[in-house]
Amino acid sequence: MKTIGPAAIVSEIRDESGKVRTVCNFSTLQIDPRIASALRDAFDHVFGHNSVETRRQAWRCIRKFSLCIRKCNQHQSVPFSKDILRVFRDWLVEQNLKGATSQSHFNAVKSIVLWLSRNVTGIVSTDLIENVPSFPRDDLTKSVFLDEEIIKKILAAAYKEINEVSIRIEFGRRLLRGEYIDAREQELADLLTELLSLDVNRLFPTQQLILRTGRNLIARVQNAGGIRNLSKTLYLGPNDIFLFYLVIVVQCSGNPMAILSLKRDCLRFHPLRSDREFVVWSKPRAKREQKADFSNSRPHSAPNVIRSLLAQTEELVPFAVQADRKMLFLAYTNQGVRVPCFQLFHMMLAAFIERNNLPNFDFKQLRKSGGLLHHQAGGNILFAKERLGHVSTSTTRRYTEQNLFREQNDRLILKFQGEFVRTALQDTQIGDGEDGPADLCRKIAASIGPDRILLNTPVRSINVGDGHVDVEAKSTYGRYRAVLCAVPPPAVRKIQFSPPRSTSRERLLQALPMGRVIKIQVVYQRPYWRERGFSGQVMSNSYPLSYTIDNSPADGQRGVLAAFVCTSKAKQFMDARTDRRAIVAAAINQMFGCNFPAPEEVLVEDWAANEWIGGSYGAYFPPGVMTRMGELLREQEPPIYWCGAEYGQAHPCQIEGALDSGLRSARSIAAALAQG
Ligand SMILES: Cc1cc2nc3c(=O)[nH]c(=O)nc-3n(C[C@H](O)[C@H](O)[C@H](O)COP(=O)(O)OP(=O)(O)OC[C@H]3O[C@@H](n4cnc5c(N)ncnc54)[C@H](O)[C@@H]3O)c2cc1C
Incomplete structure (x- = not known):
């Protein structure tokens, strides 16, 4: 009798054309099917929108997680222990990976575990401990930005190696065209021609086929440096493809994973300028096309490098695995023609750095540094935003402003704050605006005159009379021509007004609770x-x-x-x-x-x-308050005038907002009093 096994728990990683690029078989993880199925669901939900390479990377992390839970015997019963994240962290430490690599594996698994804790009952303990220390940073992550000189060195080294690759490939092709210059070259040309004719269904014969063919051929292949060496004369291997990839990542400042998915039709002409061309790629997470434009007159500009790569890999296309046929970075490998995996490029990058004596860096740093250099060169964040393909400059800021511009921005903000204060208090010596807020208060108090300020004297009532306002406070009383009410919204409601506050103002005050x-x-x-x-x-x-x-x-x-x-x-x-x-x-x-x-x-x-403040940082504006009642914040009700941080038209609920509204209200009072 035929036994039918349980259905495999799989997730297919498809590219944007719908082609299956990788099948992640969770059933092979040797864990309880319930856990496997939950991990698969979490994987689909958390990483489903990412690029093929990111999803592959996440799948690798899940495989690591499965090894971990098998080792600590948590693979057959649920829920996981509440310290499962800590357990995984410890397991990663034992693997002796780099800090950044461990952190990235950990982050992927943590998002999966958190998703499970929120969406699937019974897999993750309800008292899951989420707080797990980060991995120590290694030297690599400390220097986030690569300056222009280093970028130039990286490119120069890559161009040099690309030229060597192109010379090598051109040499092989020349031999196949029969254009040899001496007997040695002719011998090599004959050998290559013979090898290519051995199996028409393959680009190059396998080692086994050569062994089967006979001693004479084996000896000639060995004399010529071996089968791998010979194949390199004709086809680009992963190491060669890496160089092209590196150059394009640097020039496009693109997301390294997304650049790996560049298609063979990624070049597009500029609609207006014949001297420029676009490189276009897709980044699933951004949900829109990404592109960078380049001059096509420079020999090593990205479009020309891509054209050269297309020409050198053209004959690989029919032999590529089905899913990779449209891809740019096709490499000839022992297992066939395919796009090398990102992990491999990481290792090749380390070797490239070492042989070219470059400072340590990773692919992500190239993107950040590219953004920063565009920001610097253009003098405007919009240049960087454009090149990095961001929808908003707030994302770009995370790439470019963290280091270089932080100090500059801080100084700019301080300068404007200082100027604001100076403008607001023109008659006082307020300093350069770099003093703390307490000092600001002291200086304002000094300009008003300390004997005219009553501390610890809360106002209890404000009574508007005929041409005057009576203000009653704790232990004092006064009659004035106008009152500026500068207390936070909830505190206003503690003051009794006569006549009572208008219904609209009362409703506004009721709608503004303080934050905490x-x-x-x-x-x-x-x-x-x-x-x-x-x-x-x-x-x-x-x-x-x-x-x-x-x-x-x-x-x-x-x-x-x-x-x-x-x-x-x-x-x-x-x-x-x-x-x-x-x-x-x-x-x-x-x-x-x-x-x-x-x-x-x-x-x-x-x-x-504090009953006179009621909360912080300021009042909270629930949805609809600003649109329905916001107008009232600007209205004055002579002889009562309003101001405070919440009334600020610029920077509301901040010190600038308080100064802004105070200044406007003071001017209104001055104008009203001047008119008598
Ligand atoms: C912890 C914290 C951090 C903050 N950080 C920042 C920051 O980094 N940058 C920034 O710009 N802003 C910051 N803010 C917000 C900023 O401090 C306030 O927006 C600003 O001080 C509000 O100024 P204001 O004059 O409107 O009100 P307040 O400074 O609150 O002054 C109102 C005054 O009215 C008094 N009062 C109340 N009722 C009465 C009454 N019946 N009679 C007499 N007096 C009364 C109160 O005692 C108080 O002194 C922060 C606030 C907090 C709490």
């Missing part, structure tokens, strides 16, 4: 993070700290990290019964991956607990 952020100043004896080369700025989506900033005083006498606990975590943090100081210190150590000495001071400010 807790600010913590963590004071250390020294800024220890600087000694490790860290800026002090960390962002995290784990509990409790969302981010930290180096807030140390300019004299460097103490190290101060400003840390923030945001939104729902703020409640959890303030409700915690444990020592908050210890929680904060431990969180910082974890974020920095260091063991800093205990902080001297941890100052916690919960702005929501």
